[in-house]
């Protein structure tokens with residue numbers, strides 16, 4: 247599945263959504279529609295080079311709530327609010343709250359297109375500038391992105407800097423959550439090519455979807471990251487082989503599982519194996535990186551406490567022992583989840599996880615959904631099903647708790 251569109255459109259009015267998508271796509275913009283803010287926020291990535299266009303009046307979370315949550319994730323993503331016609335007070339409030347601009351409903355097509363194109367242009371510039379800044383930073387810039395002091399990660403950083411300068415295809419191998427996508431982005435950030443980073447997730451893509459994802463790659467893309475390329479079926483691999491032979495395509499970086507690292511030729515057709523396996527990076531598992539687990543923990547704790555507006559939790563001796571004994575099958579991603587639980591004052595529950603095998607891990611979206619479901623059920627259990635108290639325990643607004651319960655399929659027991 248292709249990851250990034252240029253515009254996320256949030257509106258609970260189906261007719262308006264469809265008409266607006268058609269209009270913006272007709273003007274050459276790529277749009278992804280959402281019928282509520284919660285779904286969009288779940289997808290929002292702070293590095294996303296796009297723009298949010300959001301209605302102010304919506305049944306669940308209103309436009310101001312979505313704006314606030316967007317700013318918590320990434321304050322520099324332009325947010326364009328759709329306000330009621332003639333509602334000057336609302337328009338002023340949206341700008342005061344940090345919106346990039348506002349558009350009155352029903353919008354005039356030329357105003358809508360020019361406002362969104364301007365916002366997309368501004369965002370593109372900002373992302374490019376950030377990238378150039380990162381590139382001009384020295385190696386210490388890279389150690390803030392690919393965190394760790396172990397010999398293994400130092401070698402990865404040195405290889406990234408070496409390979410970034412060469413326009414060849416790179417194959418990144420590693421267990422789930424070892425930072426393959428972080429390394430791919432670093433290869434882009436520290437590379438010479440001007441343009442954007444785009445990602446296509448290959449795990450669930452049918453050959454048809456994959457073909458259309460490749461066809462939709464924006465001309466300004468400098469680096470194309472194909473995640474889990476070993477999960478493509480042979481038909482889709484043949485499509486990729488043809489694509490890789492096309493002149494003028496972006497630089498391609500692919501990732502593969504640790505199992506595939508042992509014998510990549512088994513997972514790839516011969517054609518693709520020879521085309522893709524030019525240079526390789528092998529991301530080390532957390533369990534092979536000694537004290538890095540604590541360097542990463544600190545980074546994840548700081549970011550989670552900022553994100554959830556909570557104090558930094560203390561790390562007890564018992565926790566340190568648990569961390570050292572744990573196998574970390576989910577690697578940095580698992581550690582990040584544990585850090586979030588610590589910040590929220592929840593048990594870290596490492597013993598049970600230690601018995602899980604890495605190949606039993608679920609795809610990311612599903613794993614996150616299950617994690618969230620467990621977290622919400624646990625808080626509800628601890629508060630005897632009282633949602634107000636559960637929301638307080640998790641330090642989120644009650645409305646957000648309702649939304650997330652609905653999103654993960656938890657039934658409403660009726661107690662407030």
Ligand SMILES: Nc1ncnc2c1ncn2[C@@H]1O[C@H](COP(=O)(O)OP(=O)(O)OP(=O)(O)O)[C@@H](O)[C@H]1O
Pocket residue numbers: 391392393394420421422423424425426427428429473474501542545578579582610
């Ligand atoms: N060395 C690192 N320094 C800082 N953060 C890291 C590092 N490695 C991983 N992370 C963080 O851990 C999480 C998982 O990393 P990432 O998504 O890059 O893993 P992956 O190997 O690409 O996963 P997948 O196997 O699902 O494709 C991300 O939030 C990422 O930012």
